[in-house]
Structure formats: C-alpha cells, structure tokens
Amino acid sequence: MLELYEGALNVPEIITRWYAEEADYNYGAYIPFIGTVRAEDGIEGLSFDVYEPILSSWFDTWQAKAEALGAKLKMAHSRGDVLVHESSYIAAVFSPKRRVALEMIEQFVEDFKASAPIWKYDLKDGQRLYAADRSTAIQGAGILGGKS
Amino acid sequence: MITIEFLGPIQKAAITMEAVSLRDVAEVLKQDDELVQWIDNCAVALNDTLVASLDIPLKDGDKISLLPPVCGG
Numbered sequence: 001m002l003e004l005y006e007g008a009l010n011v012p013e014i015i016t017r018w019y020a021e022e023a024d025y026n027y028g029a030y031i032p033f034i035g036t037v038r039a040e041d042g043i044e045g046l047s048f049d050v051y052e053p054i055l056s057s058w059f060d061t062w063q064a065k066a067e068a069l070g071a072k073l074k075m076a077h078s079r080g081d082v083l084v085h086e087s088s089y090i091a092a093v094f095s096p097k098r099r100v101a102l103e104m105i106e107q108f109v110e111d112f113k114a115s116a117p118i119w120k121y122d123l124k125d126g127q128r129l130y131a132a133d134r135s136t137a138i139q140g141a142g143i144l145g146g147k148s
Numbered sequence: 149m150i151t152i153e154f155l156g157p158i159q160k161a162a163i164t165m166e167a168v169s170l171r172d173v174a175e176v177l178k179q180d181d182e183l184v185q186w187i188d189n190c191a192v193a194l195n196d197t198l199v200a201s202l203d204i205p206l207k208d209g210d211k212i213s214l215l216p217p218v219c220g221g
Contacts, residue, residue: 035221049156051215053196077220089221109221118220119156130157135217138191140200144174144214145188 002059003076004050008086018074018092027072027094029101033109035089037082044123045083046131051117058116062108071095071104075112081123115139150210152177158186158216170194171202173212183214190214 003014015032022030037046059075066073071093078088091109095101115138120131150167154160160182167173170192177183192199193213194206206212 048220050220051155051213054193054198054213054215057196112220114218116218116220117155117215118218119216120219120221121157131219132157132217135219137189137217138198138215140198141191141215141217142188143170143192143200143202144177144190 001074002056003074004052005076005078006080007078008082009076009078009088009090011087011090014076014090015092022072022094025072025094027096029095029098030092031098031101031105032090032092033105034087036087037084039084041122042124043084045081045086046088047081047121047123047128048078048088049119049121050077050079054117062111066093066095066104069095069100069104071100073104073108077118083123149208150206150212152212152214154183154186154214156216156218158183158190158214167206169202169206170199170204170212173206174202177214186214186216190216 011034019030063073074092076090082088091105093101093104114136121128122131149164151162151164152173153162165176178187193215194204195211
C-alpha cells in the first residue's frame with residue numbers, strides 16, 4: 001500500500017491504522033521507519049515533488065519481493081511542504097519473523113533513496129531550493145548524453 | 149507526435165515533436181541550452197517505464213519523461 005499526502009504526515013494515525021489493518025494476519029514483526037525533517041542549515045522545512053506513476057510501479061516491484069518472503073510493505077510520503085520537526089516519510093515492513101523485516105526495511109529504504117522519483121527542496125528565506133547536492137542520479141541516468 | 153515532459157526541478161514546460169526513436173529525441177534535447185545541466189544526470193522513461201537504451205522505436209502518442217537526480221524521504 002502506497003499513500004501520498006499533501007503536507008506533513010499524521011504519524012500516529014498512520015502507524016496505528018497500519019498496525020490495526022494487519023493485526024489479524026499473524027505477522028510477528030512490524031518495523032516502521034519514520035523520516036522527520038531536522039533543523040539544519042537554517043531551513044524552515046523541506047518540500048517534495050512526487051511522480052506517482054513511476055513511484056507506484058517501483059513500489060509494486062518491492063511489494064512483490066516482500067510477498068515472495070511472506071512479508072508486506074507499506075509506505076506513506078508527503079507532497080509539498082513539510083516543516084522542521086514534522087514527518088514526510090514512513091516505510092514499514094510486516095513479516096512473520098523479525099529477520100526478514102529487519103533486512104527488508106534497510107534494503108527498501110536505501111533503494112527508496114536511490115530510485116524513488118521524488119525531488120526534495122529546502123525551504124529557506126522564502127525560497128524553494130532544489131537539494132541538488134543530496135540527490136542521486138537514478139541508475140541508468142545519462143543515456144541522453146551518451147552514457148549507457 | 150510524441151510528448152516530452154520534464155519532472156521535478158527542471159523548470160521547463162512539456163514539448164512535442166516528431167521522432168522515430170529515442171536517439172532522435174536525444175539529438176534535439178542536447179541542443180537545448182535549458183537542459184545543459186540535466187542531460188548527463190537524467191534518467192529517461194518511455195510511457196512511465198524507465199529505459200536503458202536510446203535504440204528504442206517510438207510511435208505516435210508516446211510520452212517521454214526526464215527524471216533528474218532524486219532524494220525522497
């Protein structure tokens with residue numbers, strides 16, 4: 001399940017609802033990862049653009065990997081502005097036993113950072129500035145310029 | 149006619165053009181001064197599926213998307 005929201009996430013509502021949704025499926029482990037905007041470099045917050053069609057297919061590929069291991073993934077992310085000390089991202093794994101969930105949450109979050117079509121901007125001094133120095137080119141990028 | 153859209157921080161409106169392969173599109177985009185900083189770091193999607201080669205034939209109505217470097221979370 002992939003959920004997109006305008007602005008900051010309501011973390012208690014989401015993680016509590018996810019817990020309830022899976023309560024009857026005999027999962028022994030539920031590991032949520034919650035990403036919260038930190039105060040640094042004078043920012044007022046972050047802002048996000050999301051390209052949903054490719055994000056959805058990326059997520060579906062991961063969900064199939066999870067299902068093959070008897071696990072399930074859930075993810076929530078913000079669009080637009082999220083202020084300092086608010087949260088913009090939740091990823092969660094449910095699995096029968098802890099080991100699958102512990103390993104999958106790391107792999108999933110790392111691939112999310114490298115591959116998910118989401119763009120981050122710093123909100124600073126009334127401007128929305130692309131976080132170019134923290135961004136990662138998607139695998140296979142550069143083919144237009146001759147890289148392959 | 150195909151459409152090319154520019155995602156995220158690329159501040160550029162979508163364009164349409166005639167092209168029979170992605171290689172044709174690349175030749176046009178490489179001449180665009182607005183895209184100088186993006187050509188070498190963008191991934192490319194055809195109809196919302198990422199592609200790894202320019203040797204892909206295009207058909208009328210195809211949508212090409214340029215995806216600059218990402219940072220979710």
